[in-house]
Amino acid sequence: MEKIFKSLSQLSATTILLILSAIFVVLYIQAKPAIKKYGIHFLVDPRWGVTVQKNNTPNVAKNSVANSDVGGIQVEDDDVLAAIGALSPSQEKKSNVVYGGLIPIVGTILSTIIAMIFAVPIAMGISIFLAEIAPPFLSKPVGIAIELLAAIPSIIYGMWGLFYFGPFIAKIFGGSSVNLLVAGLVLGVMIIPFMASLTRDSMKTTPNILKESAYAMGATKFEVIKDVIFPYAKKGIVGSMILALGRALGETMAVAFVIGGVFNFPHKLTDPTVSIPVVLANNFAESSGLSLAALFYLALILFVISFIVISFAKFYFLRDKK
Amino acid sequence: MKKFIAGLTLAAVSSFAWTINGTGATFPYPVYKKWITGFYNQTGNQVNYTGTGSGTGIKEVAQRHVNFGGSDKPLSPRILKIAKLYQFPTVVGGIVLGYNIPGVHSLKLSEAAIKGIVLGKIKYWDNPVIVKYNPNEKLPHKKIIFVHRSDKSGTTFNFTYYLSKMCSTWRKNYGARKLINWPTDAQGRGVAGKGNFGVSAAIKTNPYSIGYVDYADALKNGLNMATIQGRDGKFYAPTPKNFSEGAKFAGFNPKMDFYKVIAYPKHGYPIIAATFILVPQEKTTKDKEVTAFFNWAYTNGDNAASKLGYIPLPNNVKAMIREYWKEKGIAPAK
Numbered sequence: 001m002e003k004i005f006k007s008l009s010q011l012s013a014t015t016i017l018l019i020l021s022a023i024f025v026v027l028y029i030q031a032k033p034a035i036k037k038y039g040i041h042f043l044v045d046p047r048w049g050v051t052v053q054k055n056n057t058p059n060v061a062k063n064s065v066a067n068s069d070v071g072g073i074q075v076e077d078d079d080v081l082a083a084i085g086a087l088s089p090s091q092e093k094k095s096n097v098v099y100g101g102l103i104p105i106v107g108t109i110l111s112t113i114i115a116m117i118f119a120v121p122i123a124m125g126i127s128i129f130l131a132e133i134a135p136p137f138l139s140k141p142v143g144i145a146i147e148l149l150a151a152i153p154s155i156i157y158g159m160w161g162l163f164y165f166g167p168f169i170a171k172i173f174g175g176s177s178v179n180l181l182v183a184g185l186v187l188g189v190m191i192i193p194f195m196a197s198l199t200r201d202s203m204k205t206t207p208n209i210l211k212e213s214a215y216a217m218g219a220t221k222f223e224v225i226k227d228v229i230f231p232y233a234k235k236g237i238v239g240s241m242i243l244a245l246g247r248a249l250g251e252t253m254a255v256a257f258v259i260g261g262v263f264n265f266p267h268k269l270t271d272p273t274v275s276i277p278v279v280l281a282n283n284f285a286e287s288s289g290l291s292l293a294a295l296f297y298l299a300l301i302l303f304v305i306s307f308i309v310i311s312f313a314k315f316y317f318l319r320d321k322k
Numbered sequence: 323m324k325k326f327i328a329g330l331t332l333a334a335v336s337s338f339a340w341t342i343n344g345t346g347a348t349f350p351y352p353v354y355k356k357w358i359t360g361f362y363n364q365t366g367n368q369v370n371y372t373g374t375g376s377g378t379g380i381k382e383v384a385q386r387h388v389n390f391g392g393s394d395k396p397l398s399p400r401i402l403k404i405a406k407l408y409q410f411p412t413v414v415g416g417i418v419l420g421y422n423i424p425g426v427h428s429l430k431l432s433e434a435a436i437k438g439i440v441l442g443k444i445k446y447w448d449n450p451v452i453v454k455y456n457p458n459e460k461l462p463h464k465k466i467i468f469v470h471r472s473d474k475s476g477t478t479f480n481f482t483y484y485l486s487k488m489c490s491t492w493r494k495n496y497g498a499r500k501l502i503n504w505p506t507d508a509q510g511r512g513v514a515g516k517g518n519f520g521v522s523a524a525i526k527t528n529p530y531s532i533g534y535v536d537y538a539d540a541l542k543n544g545l546n547m548a549t550i551q552g553r554d555g556k557f558y559a560p561t562p563k564n565f566s567e568g569a570k571f572a573g574f575n576p577k578m579d580f581y582k583v584i585a586y587p588k589h590g591y592p593i594i595a596a597t598f599i600l601v602p603q604e605k606t607t608k609d610k611e612v613t614a615f616f617n618w619a620y621t622n623g624d625n626a627a628s629k630l631g632y633i634p635l636p637n638n639v640k641a642m643i644r645e646y647w648k649e650k651g652i653a654p655a656k
Binding site: 047048049050051162163166167170176177178256257260261262263264267268271272274278281282283285286287288 | 374375376377378381467472473474475497500501503504507508510512513514515516520523524527528531
């Protein structure tokens with residue numbers, strides 16, 4: 001019995017590792033055509049789906065099998081040909097459409113940063129209030145309300161952002177009703193309950209004896225929170241931020257509604273732009289061939305970004321200082 | 323006679339009710355759904371159609387995963403030959419320019435104005451090119467926000483096809499595609515929405531915006547729609563009557579597998595689009611069931627289509643399609 005139990009739990013643990021590496025491998029294989037074609041330059045290229053007219057080979061588009069002519073209008077048929085498998089690899093290489101991932105990468109990082117700047121102070125305030133300051137008759141219902149907020153599906157946040165929050169922000173800050181700032185703030189609202197409830201729980205684990213001794217020494221409430229509770233609950237607090245960060249990086253539906261979906265570098269906070277998950281959600285169903293590979297390349301980048309950010313946060317904040 | 327045929331089909335199929343599966347374009351999905359229900363109630367045969375997008379429709383039928391695929395973008399005869407598919411149109415729809423300018427309710431846009439707006443050359447609503455045909459409207463000195471689709475879409479393809487036909491600068495620089503890097507985006511005056519729903523919402527929530535949407539969606543969302551100049555220089559309001567006026571000049575040719583993007587007709591409302599069905603050439607038994615369904619829809623489905631804001635195909639085109647089926651050996655069994 002002991003043995004079976006041990007191997008069963010071992011099996012579950014290794015499955016996670018297997019799934020993780022399998023995802024990575026699949027992403028890599030699918031992205032390979034795009035990686036081969038654009039290489040590392042993909043990361044800094046702001047063009048997406050732009051047909052490049054090469055000056056020295058003006059006939060490329062005309063002669064390419066991929067373009068069929070309808071009454072003198074160039075109609076992009078790459079997708080169709082690739083979909084039916086009629087496009088040989090050599091023809092695909094000749095295709096002069098450029099995909100670059102800079103704008104979605106920047107959009108993802110910026111919207112996440114805005115969300116964290118907005119959410120961290122508020123979430124900390126909520127959890128301190130709930131754990132230390134609020135009387136029980138208040139902290140119970142508010143705590144439950146926060147947990148309920150965390151359970152709301154993201155698409156509801158998206159619709160709320162699109163129809164009410166976005167126009168409201170646009171009235172205050174100007175710009176259009178869907179933009180980077182709205183996306184960041186909606187993301188922030190979405191991750192606040194996560195952070196707040198996890199932080200509150202870890203604050204509550206501070207032994208009463210520690211707090212009471214501090215009070216006995218004459219410490220004020222602020223000093224107790226700053227010097228006793230925060231250091232004690234640090235691991236839990238940082239952990240909650242990391243979880244929230246992971247969610248903000250990969251959030252798709254809500255952001256797809258409010259970020260604008262425009263391949264454009266944001267010059268102001270109120271400019272619409274695009275993030276990696278949004279590009280994937282918008283274009284996946286209609287893509288094939290090289291554009292599909294480019295999407296997989298983006299997915300791989302998102303995978304690596306979240307992996308790096310989270311492991312960096314883990315090692316930096318949670319290493320044992322003893 | 324009609325009743326007799328209906329009764330006959332009912333009697334014939336009630337003992338062998340069949341099921342066919344299709345997937346593809348989302349644009350005709352509402353009308354297909356209506357037809358499917360009507361067809362099931364009359365014949366007992368089940369048709370399944372999921373709206374996954376034209377690209378998926380083409381892919382799935384090319385790989386023979388479904389009995390038919392739907393696409394807003396017609397395939398050329400050469401590609402149909404490679405992929406071994408037959409193709410025919412089912413229904414026509416209009417694409418409208420929905421706008422949101424507080425205080426303005428009947429906007430008229432000339433070809434020059436549309437060109438200027440999409441190319442980003444006309445930046446403000448009170449530009450003389452726009453004012454010229456709207457002397458009675460108070461157009462404000464506000465930046466024009468151009469709303470477009472953020473996802474790859476057949477609607478974008480048909481709209482940009484129209485632009486390419488109308489404007490040589492557009493044709494040279496952008497062409498007709500499912501995803502476009504709009505010049506207005508680079509000027510910071512672009513907003514995008516996911517799906518027709520997203521575009522309608524973006525127009526509604528952004529004052530001084532304009533964007534292209536399917537007529538059916540614009541109608542549902544109560545958008546203001548611009549009256550636009552046709553190829554003959556006359557102005558056409560976006561109404562079903564003006565759409566079907568344009569559809570008369572579609573010029574479908576069965577010899578070319580109906581390969582025709584119908585935007586920019588000689589007369590009538592200029593931005594119209596047909597949606598198509600693709601079937602595998604070799605699966606004639608199943609194809610006959612597919613054509614049986616659409617044959618039923620051509621005969622009985624016009625009302626349902628009109629109610630939803632679509633334009634039924636003209637009768638002569640329907641006759642051509644039935645002839646095409648016969649010639650290819652996929653005509654529905656009598």
